[in-house]
Amino acid sequence: MALENGAPLENITFSTDGHAGLRKTNENGGIIGAKVAPIDQNLYQVVQLIQKGGLPIEKAFQLITSNPAKNLGLQQKGKIAVGCDADFCVFNTDLELTNVFAMGKQLMQNKQIIVKGTFEISS
Template sequence: ALENNIPVEQISFSSDGQGSIPIFNENKEPRVFTLGSCTSLLTEVRDVVKKEKIPFEVALRVITQNPAKLFQLTGKGELTKGFDADIVLLDKNLSITTVLVKGNFLIDQRKIIFPLEL
């Protein structure tokens, strides 16, 4: 899309967040349903940054700010005062190290935090 001069503000990635994925037989009939991966968006961001050489901040925007604006998700999509503190921290290899939801640690330095209270 970027190579076709579509503004980055009009691009977004989405996922079904573990939605079902059909596997079809040779007659194109669904036979098995599997779960999508929770990491599919991160995998796409990692791929476009590393393989396509898209700047990280551009790749990040298409899974954060752009969908939040498109779906009018108030308080989402940006690290801004008054917004939900839903944050994912990545290492230099773009692997998850820390996850916060509404400011609460769910994962801290790759360790799951219990009890999970939101």
């Protein structure tokens, strides 16, 4: 909708409250508890924009990579370039996340998380 109304793609980002507490409500809107927000919604929405919305893949991924990095002033994030953090995700042809690297260390391999918790990067 933002693009259809003329907003420049470079000014649009996705964000999430992944793992934040969300209220659980009943069918009448009454609060009945809390749940944890999912952490995968940004990626899900980007894939939907590509598969159902027709947004080119290179434009869609800007919403969760280079655009937020630029808007937050994170110069080492959001791109693959010399001097950057070496964060990299690999997808298959169905746009399923298969491999993840952060700070040059592989965290996911063949759709399986291989590093859990925090990790240290030696300099």
